[in-house]
Amino acid sequence: MSSPNFVIPKTQHAAIVESTGAPLKIKSDHPVKQPADLLPGECLVRLDCSGVCHTDLHAAKGDWPIKAKLPLIGGHEGVGIVVAIGAHTQGSPVKLGERVGIKWLAYSCLDCEMCRKGLEQSCLNGQYSGFSVDGTFSQYVVSWVSHVTPIPENLPSTEAASILCAGVTVYRALKNSNTHIGDWVVLPGAGGGLGHLAVQYASAMGLRVVAIDTGAEKRDLCLKLGAEVFIDFRETKDLVKDIKAATDGLGPHAAVVTAATSQAYKQAIDYLRMGGTLVVVGLPAKASLDADIFFTVTKSINIVGSYVGNRQDAREALDIASRGKVKCFYVVKPLSALAETYEGLEQGTVVGRVVLNMQN
Ligand SMILES: [Zn+2]
Numbered sequence: 601m602s603s604p605n606f607v608i609p610k611t612q613h614a615a616i617v618e619s620t621g622a623p624l625k626i627k628s629d630h631p632v633k634q635p636a637d638l639l640p641g642e643c644l645v646r647l648d649c650s651g652v653c654h655t656d657l658h659a660a661k662g663d664w665p666i667k668a669k670l671p672l673i674g675g676h677e678g679v680g681i682v683v684a685i686g687a688h689t690q691g692s693p694v695k696l697g698e699r700v701g702i703k704w705l706a707y708s709c710l711d712c713e714m715c716r717k718g719l720e721q722s723c724l725n726g727q728y729s730g731f732s733v734d735g736t737f738s739q740y741v742v743s744w745v746s747h748v749t750p751i752p753e754n755l756p757s758t759e760a761a762s763i764l765c766a767g768v769t770v771y772r773a774l775k776n777s778n779t780h781i782g783d784w785v786v787l788p789g790a791g792g793g794l795g796h797l798a799v800q801y802a803s804a805m806g807l808r809v810v811a812i813d814t815g816a817e818k819r820d821l822c823l824k825l826g827a828e829v830f831i832d833f834r835e836t837k838d839l840v841k842d843i844k845a846a847t848d849g850l851g852p853h854a855a856v857v858t859a860a861t862s863q864a865y866k867q868a869i870d871y872l873r874m875g876g877t878l879v880v881v882g883l884p885a886k887a888s889l890d891a892d893i894f895f896t897v898t899k900s901i902n903i904v905g906s907y908v909g910n911r912q913d914a915r916e917a918l919d920i921a922s923r924g925k926v927k928c929f930y931v932v933k934p935l936s937a938l939a940e941t942y943e944g945l946e947q948g949t950v951v952g953r954v955v956l957n958m959q960n
């Protein structure tokens with residue numbers, strides 16, 4: 601069934617990667633899956649916008665041990681309206697006309713051990729938006745009613761977009777950090793896309809934030825967003841010493857590391873408090889975790905991998921944002937700006953997030 605309020609076109613604009621590492625092609629005649637062709641459980645979403653994530657660049661370049669489908673439409677921070685639901689879909693949690701989000705985890709079976717334990721992002725039968733199935737760099741996307749995320753009414757689509765990946769990822773990582781209200785958390789890269797959201801979620805959770813980044817602009821941003829201490833990694837002579845000095849001399853209770861360099865992980869083992877937790881986030885192309893075994897053992901350090909979040913994490917992360925506790929810094933650009941955005945991500949010149957407007 602499809603919404604009477606929308607005319608669903610036969611074709612659409614979409615950004616397509618035809619082969620690994622090939623330049624992006626913006627097509628204006630990419631087919632739209634028609635409502636009659638949707639399978640039970642599938643829905644068609646007319647996208648308002650989509651955030652751009654570093655993961656999209658890794659997928660397009662074939663950086664990881666697991667390869668994306670080809671040809672590929674990337675994107676996994678999409679927000680739009682459900683305009684059609686497959687016939688014979690039973691008990692859909694979303695309705696026609698409802699605004700929903702598309703996140704990295706597009707589908708999970710809800711029945712394997714991982715799914716039953718709430719770890720559906722590691723489902724044995726998972727599908728991933730903009731990786732194993734086409735994503736949100738298009739005007740229409742096919743997804744699953746059981747996995748699209750309802751967007752709170754008062755949260756504009758462009759503000760919700762980057763919460764769906766960057767926000768959920770750092771929120772879940774903080775939940776995995778074994779911290780309690782009043783504990784210290786160190787956030788390397790705190791002025792970046794993930795980092796600036798992590799500062800806000802951590803503050804909302806009652807944690808005390810030590811932000812690590814560089815430059816006056818990022819310092820001001822981090823302090824404004826709730827960090828108690830800012831350490832400029834280019835100015836400090838001894839980062840580990842400065843972090844310890846800022847956190848009662850004992851070091852922080854947790855570090856949430858989104859950086860792609862092994863150096864950041866190595867340092868975390870040095871500065872963490874006894875019994876502290878290192879949360880490993882982000883999916884760099886090629887990097888390994890070089891933890892000092894002696895100090896990991898004698899300091900009783902917990903090392904925890906944290907991979908995006910489940911459906912409940914997504915709802916919670918959006919709810920916190922809708923109540924004004926977390927705001928993403930972003931600029932809105934047209935779909936045609938995707939290639940230059942990838943270049944910017946590669947050079948590290950993108951401040952905050954880029955959100956693409958999908959309807960013009
Ligand atoms: Zn992402």
Ligand SMILES: [Zn+2]
Nearest residue numbers: 709712715723
């Ligand atoms: Zn499963």
